[in-house]
Amino acid sequence: MNHLYLKGIEKGYYHSDSDSFELNIPQLTIQEGELFALLGPSGCGKTTLLKVVAGLLEPDRGEVWLGDQTISKIPTEKRGLGMVFQQALLFPHMTVEANVAFGLKMQGISKGVRLEKAKSMLKAVGLSGFGDRFPAELSGGQQQRVSLARALVTCPQVLLLDEPFSSLDPELREEMRDLLKGLQQDYKLTTLLVTHDVNEAFVLADKIGIMKQGRIMQIDQPQILYENPNSPEIAMFLGAKNVIYGQLSQGVFQSGSFKLAVPGKEEFNQQPGWIVLRSENLKLCPVPASTKFSQINRDLILRGSVEKSVFSQGSYHVTVQMDSQSVILSFPADQSSKPGLGEVLELTYDPQALVFIPEY
């Protein structure tokens, strides 16, 4: 068993009054072979947590377990972890091959064996023939590949990734994600990835933990997390545009004069909370709702005027003002022409896809 288990980790940071926080992780388990992403804005303590796991920082309290033994007292170099940082951090005075073989050299593996392993690892990251070059001769993406190869060649028990792709171009980032996911699955590596990139976490992770101000707010599989955020902050962080505060009573959510039908939530009575109305859940009514041909339930129709209309990457993102509430919806640009300002739109939504987050 090689699962990673954190227990009662606490680490305080007190730079100044405004810039102090406390890392507090009561417990966290990362299953063997799982890719776990810690997702949070910068400064939320996720890198600190990673360094605690690596042993580069000592926590004030708490323990790190690997399998059935604690590694808290073991120094970094004996923990048998692999780590890739935001920068490639290749050793500038060594060739690419020597960089990759460095970890094996530290393990005392003979020169022939470690060179062979380094070569095959370089091949796995698509850099055969680059072994004799020096790091300065490589591009940023190539350097980060070498860094990944260097971390993987020692067959670490756990792979720690600290925003490894955030300094790369978007295109390259995607390529590296595919490479990482492939290698991680091939080697069945228990992986802890730290990132502030929502998309990256969703593409790569088997499980995501949302972090904020030193605490993990919610842990779940990506889709479950997306569909059932347990706080309005998480919903917004994961990209929900319309998170509206109001009251849910007998299947009807109300915020001022804005009303939504929320079937299947009849158990709530005068329950304050937030409704998550995703912009892709809102649709334009194809036929004016007033005509008798309309098939749409009249309760599910929202009417408002266009306040702002933006074209971006094949979609329109339109802000619609209705009574006291404005909502944002997105739809493919080829569906219709760009809505003009002030134009009155009729929208409908799928009530089953609404998410209600009660306030306690």
Add this chain to the structure above:
Amino acid sequence: MEKLTMKGLRHYLGFPMGLLLTFTMALPIIALLVNSLSFGWRWPDLFPQALTNRAWSYVLSTTSGTYASVGLSLEIALVVTIINLVLGMPGAYALARYNFRGKLLVEGIVYAPIIVPAFASTMGIQMTFLRLGLTESVLGVILAHLAPTLPYMVRALIISFQTLNPSLEDQARTLGAGWWQCFWQISLPHLVPGIVAGASLSILISLSQYLITFLIGGGQVVTLPLLMFPFINGGDLAIGSAYAVLFSGMAGLALYAMSWVLKHYYGKRLDFHI
């Protein structure tokens, strides 16, 4: 008219500037050489009236003590530099990496010998060494030479440490490198330029010490400057000139040898490092 660009400027001024530089550097040496070979070169003669190898045959003779003093000078400079490295490395590391109470004071004390006049501190050192029985010994001279040389070594090493990314060491540790391996494999190669700079200064300053060596050594520790001084100071200018040329050669060679050894050693490691 041609535009006056940097390139054009370099083109027009390059040659005269180079000539000027060569003359200012080479002329004193040439003058010394000529002087060392001349027989009574006095004003108002533009050139010496006769040439002789008298000065050089004295300087290079076994009875003059030249060889012993060259050896002693180099030995002292080498030991001083090694001690400086051993002392300076951890000191520079701490000063570059950590912020602690009284850091400014520590820096002040380290740099003090090059700010306070050497004569003042040397008098104090001499009093102390007299009590400790360290005067008139090579060991005493070596210890006294540390004061004016250590600041330069520490300064050079601090700058080197400041440009070394601490994350590189973190990365090495995650790859299984212990403290010593981190230092030996990762930090030290990065520090080589700083070590070369610090060691060069340390060697040069130690070689050219006269006052400290004279006071602490009590005239018993005869390094090359001590041997040379009486001749320059009115004794025999031809022999003094020969010693001056010899001294320049010794210092230049010592510098060259040191940087060659360091660069060659690390250059090799750079190529065949696996």
